Amino acid sequence: xxxxxxxxxxxxxxxxxxxxxxxxxxxxxxxxxxxxxxxxxxxxxxxxxxxxxxxxxxxxxxxxxxxxxxxxxxxxxxxxxxxxxxxxxxxxxxxxxxxxxxxxx
Numbered sequence: 001x002x003x004x005x006x007x008x009x010x011x012x013x014x015x016x017x018x019x020x021x022x023x024x025x026x027x028x029x030x031x032x033x034x035x036x037x038x039x040x041x042x043x044x045x046x047x048x049x050x051x052x053x054x055x056x057x058x059x060x061x062x063x064x065x066x067x068x069x070x071x072x073x074x075x076x077x078x079x080x081x082x083x084x085x086x087x088x089x090x091x092x093x094x095x096x097x098x099x100x101x102x103x104x105x
Contacts, residue, residue, distance in 0.1 A: 053061065
């Protein structure tokens with residue numbers, strides 16, 4: 001049992017020594033940092049407040065504006081959306097084409 005403890009402590013000491021940066025040179029990683037610096041997106045400095053609205057802010061502003069004109073008793077209801085499918089060929093409907101369009105064969 002003491003042999004396992006000694007080996008374990010030795011392995012722990014060696015792995016702790018390997019994690020230090022003393023064996024690295026001063027130029028270690030310099031080429032990677034230079035390559036990644038060229039790939040980085042340039043950071044623009046803010047010179048003032050941002051002008052304009054994003055889409056969420058524009059929706060909030062327009063809904064608030066509409067609610068301001070509505071009566072206090074009414075609810076803001078969305079108009080229902082009606083989807084109409086185009087007629088199929090089985091109905092016998094054939095659109096009238098211009099005379100310049102050639103007949104289908």
